[in-house]
Amino acid sequence: MSTYTIPKTMKAAVVPATGADLQITEVPVPQPETLKPGECLVKLDCTGVCHTDLHAAKGDWPIPAKTPLIGGHEGVGVVVAIGAHTQDSPIKLGDRVGIKWLADSCLDCELCRKGLEQSCLKGRYSGFTVDGTFSQYVLSYVRHVTPIPENLGSAEAASILCAGVTVYRAIKYSNARIGDWIVLPGAGGGLGHLAVQYAVAMGLRVLAVDTGADKRDLVLKLGAEKWIDFRETKDLVKDIQAATDGLGPHAAVITAATSTAYEQAVDYLRPGGTIMVVGLPARASLNADIFFTVTKSISILGSYVGNRQDAREALDIAARGKVKCTFQLKPLSALEETYHALEAGTVAGRIVLDMQ
Ligand SMILES: NC(=O)c1ccc[n+]([C@@H]2O[C@H](COP(=O)([O-])OP(=O)(O)OC[C@H]3O[C@@H](n4cnc5c(N)ncnc54)[C@H](O)[C@@H]3O)[C@@H](O)[C@H]2O)c1
Numbered sequence: 001m002s003t004y005t006i007p008k009t010m011k012a013a014v015v016p017a018t019g020a021d022l023q024i025t026e027v028p029v030p031q032p033e034t035l036k037p038g039e040c041l042v043k044l045d046c047t048g049v050c051h052t053d054l055h056a057a058k059g060d061w062p063i064p065a066k067t068p069l070i071g072g073h074e075g076v077g078v079v080v081a082i083g084a085h086t087q088d089s090p091i092k093l094g095d096r097v098g099i100k101w102l103a104d105s106c107l108d109c110e111l112c113r114k115g116l117e118q119s120c121l122k123g124r125y126s127g128f129t130v131d132g133t134f135s136q137y138v139l140s141y142v143r144h145v146t147p148i149p150e151n152l153g154s155a156e157a158a159s160i161l162c163a164g165v166t167v168y169r170a171i172k173y174s175n176a177r178i179g180d181w182i183v184l185p186g187a188g189g190g191l192g193h194l195a196v197q198y199a200v201a202m203g204l205r206v207l208a209v210d211t212g213a214d215k216r217d218l219v220l221k222l223g224a225e226k227w228i229d230f231r232e233t234k235d236l237v238k239d240i241q242a243a244t245d246g247l248g249p250h251a252a253v254i255t256a257a258t259s260t261a262y263e264q265a266v267d268y269l270r271p272g273g274t275i276m277v278v279g280l281p282a283r284a285s286l287n288a289d290i291f292f293t294v295t296k297s298i299s300i301l302g303s304y305v306g307n308r309q310d311a312r313e314a315l316d317i318a319a320r321g322k323v324k325c326t327f328q329l330k331p332l333s334a335l336e337e338t339y340h341a342l343e344a345g346t347v348a349g350r351i352v353l354d355m356q
């Protein structure tokens, strides 16, 4: 079902094989008459670039992405077609919606019913197991696209759909309460700079850890109270504890894409503290000292994006102006250079691609 004119081909960034260079090329647009019930076609305004897209293209994780792959999972656009015979669609033609990492799930298994739909065994992942948003149109699913609040621009909303919702949920489950200290290793990156703002909005005191003057200036402007440059400190544990009343932070939300950022978390956290495992470095395992994890009563929790409700809450907070993504808008042709910049750690905030 569509009242829009849909072209036969579109521009897309394709990863032909794991680890291969990106190709910007013309690919077929899924046509409205081929959509199954429950599927929809979204014409994208823009899409954020998450470090996850780079991990997927490089094959960093134990589960490989599909190939050829169109990556991307922070897309915002307009619904231009809905599959025939779709029952009770929560969205209509012309609605502005977001595409997040979890493209679809069964909504009927125990995990889905309990709100852990991102771990559904039938889950489909944008830019990983199904094609994502580095293209002008994307096929998605009416039950999982996220309505975008009217007063939030598409480019402003894009990175809330992955980076925002992920850190919002991680902070929510970190057990940190108003007035507590939270340390954010990776604070100057895409996830991290939003984490600073969600944490401040929740009344937490933020110690930001990252590197370089650009990221320092950004996180202090966004409300971090203290800053440590991980490349300059001689003793990270001592400096983090000194910055947080001598006892260490109550929680750590680790969004760095390197395993070194995890190494000393058990040592610097306050007894009773929580480590939120968010950053997904390549082929990494957590090495936590068991004796101190026990005697300091440390909780170590994995946190995986967020469910549909988390996405709506994270967007609502952004729409009310409490959290603003700091981004640079670039064309799709800048994706390759964006990957190099993420690898080099030189992106403060986010890069968002203009798909029009
Ligand atoms: N758990 C989830 O559901 C989830 C969701 C989205 C992204 N991620 C993962 O989160 C990670 C971050 O993604 P991003 O898009 O924000 O990446 P990014 O590259 O924008 O940010 C990472 C930041 O970490 C900093 N950093 C590197 N080493 C550090 C260290 N030792 N200490 C402190 N900071 C350090 C970098 O300078 C950079 O600013 C990626 O691994 C991504 O795959 C996880």
Ligand SMILES: [Zn+2]
Pocket: 050, 051, 052, 053, 073, 101, 162, 163
């Ligand atoms: Zn992401």
Ligand SMILES: [Zn+2]
Pocket: 105, 106, 107, 108, 109, 110, 111, 112, 113, 117, 120, 121, 122
């Ligand atoms: Zn399910």
